[in-house]
Amino acid sequence: MTAETTNSEPTRERSTVPVVSVDDVSFAYGDLPVIESVSIDIEPGAFLGLVGPNGSGKSTLLNLMLGLQKPDTGMVRLFGEPASEFDAGERIGYVPQNATTAADRMPVTVRELVTMGRYPRRLVGRFSDDDRRAIDNALRAVEITDLTDRRVGQLSGGQRQRVFIARALAAEADLLALDEPTVGVDAESREAFYELLADLNDSGLTILLIEHDIGVVTTYASEIACLNRRLYFDGNPEEFVATDALAAAYGTDQHVLTHDH
Numbered sequence: 489m490t491a492e493t494t495n496s497e498p499t500r501e502r503s504t505v506p507v508v509s510v511d512d513v514s515f516a517y518g519d520l521p522v523i524e525s526v527s528i529d530i531e532p533g534a535f536l537g538l539v540g541p542n543g544s545g546k547s548t549l550l551n552l553m554l555g556l557q558k559p560d561t562g563m564v565r566l567f568g569e570p571a572s573e574f575d576a577g578e579r580i581g582y583v584p585q586n587a588t589t590a591a592d593r594m595p596v597t598v599r600e601l602v603t604m605g606r607y608p609r610r611l612v613g614r615f616s617d618d619d620r621r622a623i624d625n626a627l628r629a630v631e632i633t634d635l636t637d638r639r640v641g642q643l644s645g646g647q648r649q650r651v652f653i654a655r656a657l658a659a660e661a662d663l664l665a666l667d668e669p670t671v672g673v674d675a676e677s678r679e680a681f682y683e684l685l686a687d688l689n690d691s692g693l694t695i696l697l698i699e700h701d702i703g704v705v706t707t708y709a710s711e712i713a714c715l716n717r718r719l720y721f722d723g724n725p726e727e728f729v730a731t732d733a734l735a736a737a738y739g740t741d742q743h744v745l746t747h748d749h
């Protein structure tokens with residue numbers, strides 16, 4: 489968000505309560521253990537990059553964090569409240585892995601989809617000037633004001649992901665959670681997309697990014713968590729590249745993690 493987009497809004501006090509707190513959580517799909525004794529906090533203002541090999545439990549951990557799945561043991565808190573009692577839709581913007589295909593089925597325009605993000609915040613009845621301003625600001629922040637009347641299903645992959653982010657911004661979400669958001673997006677648009685995330689994070693938005701590309705997280709994230717059923721690493725990018733956590737978590741597959749950054 490640029491200064492232009494925020495100047496009409498009050499500055500929010502940054503809370504010291506973790507946005508997400510995962511405390512000794514384990515989870516299995518039937519007999520298949522997927523998350524084992526994981527503890528991790530996401531502090532307000534963090535940009536956490538969650539990495540791990542295919543099938544290592546990243547999406548499952550995200551679902552547990554968002555309260556969409558219930559841990560077998562341990563506890564997840566969102567903004568200090570048990571995730572199971574929390575309406576995540578109000579404060580968490582979620583950009584799913586399959587946003588691109590989901591958008592294909594949506595016969596809605598960009599502005600309509602972004603407007604939907606505003607419904608949880610809207611008072612009963614009509615949209616207020618504040619609502620309209622929040623929607624316009626969100627479209628501006630992700631630089632899609634020229635696309636507002638286009639059908640979401642007709643946009644490129646990168647443009648669509650921006651629309652989903654704008655929806656979260658319109659909702660004034662405190663956490664933006666993205667699950668491999670640039671699968672199928674060309675290299676140039678990917679870089680612009682991660683620059684956008686970095687700008688949003690600079691303006692105070694807390695970000696959780698699941699990402700395959702280690703180069704992306706070491707470039708843009710302020711904190712990296714490396715998962716393979718259990719947590720192999722949680723700390724800053726400098727420490728991450730200096731440890732053998734990556735090799736330990738990825739085992740013999742680490743050579744597939746080449747990247748273009």
Ligand SMILES: Nc1ncnc2c1ncn2[C@@H]1O[C@H](COP(=O)(O)OP(=O)(O)OP(=O)(O)O)[C@@H](O)[C@H]1O
Binds near residue numbers: 517542543544546547
């Ligand atoms: N609904 C489900 N029922 C049963 N098993 C599942 C289910 N969802 C995921 N799994 C299994 O749980 C494990 C972890 O899956 P998950 O999708 O969380 O991993 P991931 O790290 O996000 O993978 P990827 O990087 O490939 O998207 C995998 O072995 C997967 O096959």
